[in-house]
Amino acid sequence: MRQFVLIVTVLLLALVLFSQFNESPLVPPKPRIVAVEGQGEFEVLPDIVRLHYNVSSLHDSDPAIAKAEVDKIASASVRALMELGVEESDITSSALHVSIQEDYNRNDGSRTRRHRVQRNVEAVLRNPNDYSRALQVLVDSGISEITHIQPEVSNLEELKQKALADAARKARQQADFLAAQFDTEVERVHQIGRQDVQRHFEMREMVAHAAKGGDAPEPPPHDFKPAKVKISSQVFVEFELE
Structure with a gap:
């Protein structure tokens, strides 16, 4: 047994010495x-521009009258964009939003409730050269607000x-x-x-x-x-x- 331990010890010492002097360490x-x-x-330069706008109308008692006004202006804006060259498939609209708007008068403390109708529309301009003219025809058609303009690139x-x-x-x-x-x-x-x-x-x-x-x-x-x-x-x- 002692001889076996001695042999193992000698081998370990030899391995350590070899690793120290060898040019390629373990x-x-x-x-x-x-x-x-x-x-x-x-x-x-962007080659696509997305225009987000809305058309809204208020009426004191009848939301149908407000809706008719919204439909009239929204349709006019869509026709104007299509005449400019925007494809019909590139013009989309969200669902019609109908709500009650309550206004507060700070002077006399009175509150007025009116019917509000709004439609949001998105138009995709695939020719950015039409950008300035598109804004103009939207304003001329009587829209309420341009909410967001998003430039994009197709590639x-x-x-x-x-x-x-x-x-x-x-x-x-x-x-x-x-x-x-x-x-x-x-x-x-x-x-x-x-x-x-x-x-x-x-x-x-x-x-x-x-x-x-x-x-x-x-x-x-x-x-x-x-x-x-x-x-x-x-x-x-x-x-x-x-």
């Missing part, structure tokens, strides 16, 4: 890592991939730059971390032009068009150094 060293963040961003997924590719390229550039500062080089990707792609599609307008023709007594209004929308991305990458 446990590989941990890789040297550089962690970077890449950001990609670019702007494009969003393609643009998101381009933004992410740009972020990855810039991450590699940063890793190469940092490695060069310490006289080394990037060997390979160790880990790709969180990826984040955002779209910034808030509505902004830009002045396109104001064409003046003939002897107009007043300068014409500017032609406003949707401004560019921004798509940005972030990617976190860890690279192994040589």
Whole structure:
């Protein structure tokens, strides 16, 4: 038994000495890592604009009269958009909303109850050049309120991939730059971390032009068009150094 223990002890000592003097240790060293963040961003003109508007009317006693007024104005707005070139299938409406509106008079403390009828409409402009004229025909038709304008791009997924590719390229550039500062080089990707792609599609307008023709007594209004929308991305990458 003692001889067996002695043999095992000698073997363990030999293994330890071998691992210390061997150029290839038993446990590989941990890789040297550089962690970077890449950001990609670019702007494009929207090719779709969604217009959200509503038509509402109040009447003291009869909601049917208010509804008739709403139907008249809403129909006029739809016809005006279709004459502009908007497809009928791109104009949708929510269910008619009928409610009681109560107004309070602070002067005498009286309350007035009236019937309120409202219809919400959404129109999709697939030609952003019609944007300014679409707003004008809606106002001329007598709508109550334009509640929201949403610019969009039809190839969003393609643009998101381009933004992410740009972020990855810039991450590699940063890793190469940092490695060069310490006289080394990037060997390979160790880990790709969180990826984040955002779209910034808030509505902004830009002045396109104001064409003046003939002897107009007043300068014409500017032609406003949707401004560019921004798509940005972030990617976190860890690279192994040589």
